[in-house]
Amino acid sequence: xxxxxxxxxxxxxxxxxxxxxxxxxxxxxxxxxxxxxxxxxxxxxxxxxxxxxxxxxxxxxxxxxxxxxxxxxxxxxxxxxxxxxxxxxxxxxxxxxxxxxxxxxxxxxxxxxxxxxxxxxxxxxxxxxxxxxxxxxxxxxxxxxxxxxxxxxxxxxxxxxxxxxxxxxxxxxxxxxxxxxxxxxxxxxxxxxxxxxxxxxxxxx
Amino acid sequence: xxxxxxxxxxxxxxxxxxxxxxxxxxxxxxxxxxxxxxxxxxxxxxxxxxxxxxxxxxxxxxxxxxxxxxxxxxxxxxxxxxxxxxxxxxxxxxxxxxxxxxxxxxxxxxxxxxxxxxxxxxxxxxxxxxxxxxxxxxxxxxxxxxxxxxxxxxxxxxxxxxxxxxxxxxxxxxxxxxxxxxxxxxxxxxxxxxxxxxxxxxxxx
Numbered sequence: 449x450x451x452x453x454x455x456x457x458x459x460x461x462x463x464x465x466x467x468x469x470x471x472x473x474x475x476x477x478x479x480x481x482x483x484x485x486x487x488x489x490x491x492x493x494x495x496x497x498x499x500x501x502x503x504x505x506x507x508x509x510x511x512x513x514x515x516x517x518x519x520x521x522x523x524x525x526x527x528x529x530x531x532x533x534x535x536x537x538x539x540x541x542x543x544x545x546x547x548x549x550x551x552x553x554x555x556x557x558x559x560x561x562x563x564x565x566x567x568x569x570x571x572x573x574x575x576x577x578x579x580x581x582x583x584x585x586x587x588x589x590x591x592x593x594x595x596x597x598x599x600x601x602x603x604x605x606x607x608x609x610x611x612x613x614x615x616x617x618x619x620x621x622x623x624x625x626x627x628x629x630x631x632x633x634x635x636x637x638x639x640x641x642x643x644x645x646x647x648x649x650x651x652x653x
Numbered sequence: 654x655x656x657x658x659x660x661x662x663x664x665x666x667x668x669x670x671x672x673x674x675x676x677x678x679x680x681x682x683x684x685x686x687x688x689x690x691x692x693x694x695x696x697x698x699x700x701x702x703x704x705x706x707x708x709x710x711x712x713x714x715x716x717x718x719x720x721x722x723x724x725x726x727x728x729x730x731x732x733x734x735x736x737x738x739x740x741x742x743x744x745x746x747x748x749x750x751x752x753x754x755x756x757x758x759x760x761x762x763x764x765x766x767x768x769x770x771x772x773x774x775x776x777x778x779x780x781x782x783x784x785x786x787x788x789x790x791x792x793x794x795x796x797x798x799x800x801x802x803x804x805x806x807x808x809x810x811x812x813x814x815x816x817x818x819x820x821x822x823x824x825x826x827x828x829x830x831x832x833x834x835x836x837x838x839x840x841x842x843x844x845x846x847x848x849x850x851x852x853x854x855x856x857x858x
Contacts, residue, residue, distance in 0.1 A: 469717075469723060470723055470725060470726050471721050471723075471726050471728075474726070476725075477725065500841060502835070504724060504725070504727070505725065505727070506725045506726070507725065508723075508724045508725040509723050509724065509725030509726065510725070512674075512717070512723070512724075512725070516676050518674060518675055518676075518713075518714050518717070519709060519713045519714065519717075519724050519731070520675060520681075520682065520709070520710065520711045520712065520713040520714025520715070520717070521675050521676050521679070521711070521714065522709070522710070523676075525841075526724070527839075527841050529825070529833065529834045529835045529839060529840075530812065530825045530826040530829055530833065530834060531821075531823050531824070531825050531833060531835060532823075532824065533823070535842075546842070548823060549824075551817060551822065551823065551824055552822075564815075564824060565815050565824060566814055566815045595842045596842060596843040597841055597842060597843070598841055598842065598843050601841040607735065609771055610769075610770050610771045612756060616736075617756065617757075618736050618738070618753060618756065619736070619737065619754075619756055619769060619770060620734070620735045620736050621735040624735055628734065628735065628736060629734045629735060630707070630734045630736060634732075634734060635734075636705060636732050636802055636803055636806040637740075637751070637800045637801060637802060637803065638801040638802070638803050
């Protein structure tokens with residue numbers, strides 16, 4: 449875990465870390481390993497960088513495994529655009545590199561392309577062939593481009609003072625209004641009153 | 654990493670893992686360790702559970718360190734409500750437990766309360782005292798409640814087929830329209846044309 453970037457990428461060792469952290473060595477996590485290892489070499493030692501990931505699927509875990517950027521320490525942002533791409537950028541200037549698999553470069557790797565473009569169902573995939581193609585292709589399928597992150601994306605804004613919500617009696621950032629966002633209706637939970645009502649209705653049916 | 658739940662919580666060992674993964678043993682990550690360890694005991698071995706976190710600050714990393722749920726494997730969701738709370742729930746039914754620090758129970762722990770309610774600046778905090786209070790208080794400051802996650806939150810929806818964006822020529826989920834979301838204007842990057850223009854303007858000034 450949290451290996452230094454190296455070339456060639458220690459793929460077999462990374463698979464073990466991927467299994468421990470992610471639960472299994474998913475193809476996206478493996479391709480992601482090569483992507484992170486390529487992007488990370490852009491930065492000289494000592495430069496503080498942050499990460500932006502354009503999908504929440506697999507790729508964020510490659511970043512969390514191979515860089516100091518995690519979702520909880522605020523150095524990894526996910527902007528769900530659905531593109532399998534990541535960027536590492538200087539935390540002070542927003543300048544950095546973006547890495548992604550180039551669909552044209554995937555052409556010689558049929559099983560890898562079929563997985564990437566979702567041309568086969570999971571059941572139809574030949575996992576051994578897919579893993580072997582990911583390992584063989586390595587960084588060959590990747591494209592890198594310079595990027596400049598928008599200031600509003602990389603600049604951090606303090607949440608400001610905390611307050612006690614008069615409804616749930618929990619602490620929350622005062623700036624989001626009164627009551628807290630959850631009690632304003634954004635709660636992901638079903639209210640217990642609704643559940644009791646549903647049980648009663650079902651019991652009567 | 655990925656320890657089994659245990660009681661009492663192996664706090665000192667967890668601090669080392671927190672430092673490796675998160676970069677430093679942040680107070681939120683330490684309190685979060687106790688929270689995860691409490692919630693996880695709700696589930697008998699073998700029950701597949703997922704996690705929901707109501708803040709992106711620190712707490713998601715405690716979940717990723719101590720459970721099989723990560724942001725990249727889709728078993729950890731973050732709903733940014735600003736409340737320092739987490740839920741673990743049965744992945745098939747959405748039923749589970751929610752754990753959070755109870756502001757009333759924090760009263761005897763002055764340094765811990767000051768940190769939690771942001772009553773002191775970072776400079777004013779006594780970190781040794783804060784860490785010692787977090788360790789001593791352990792689960793005493795926590796409250797647990799049963800929850801039922803809304804089906805629209807815990808049910809997974811397939812992204813559907815992929816397409817090639819005619820603008821950036823990258824792969825993206827076709828269901829998000831033509832071109833891809835980034836090329837529709839949601840890109841977090843400044844266009845290079847804008848940067849060149851800015852440089853030219855500055856050069857003329």
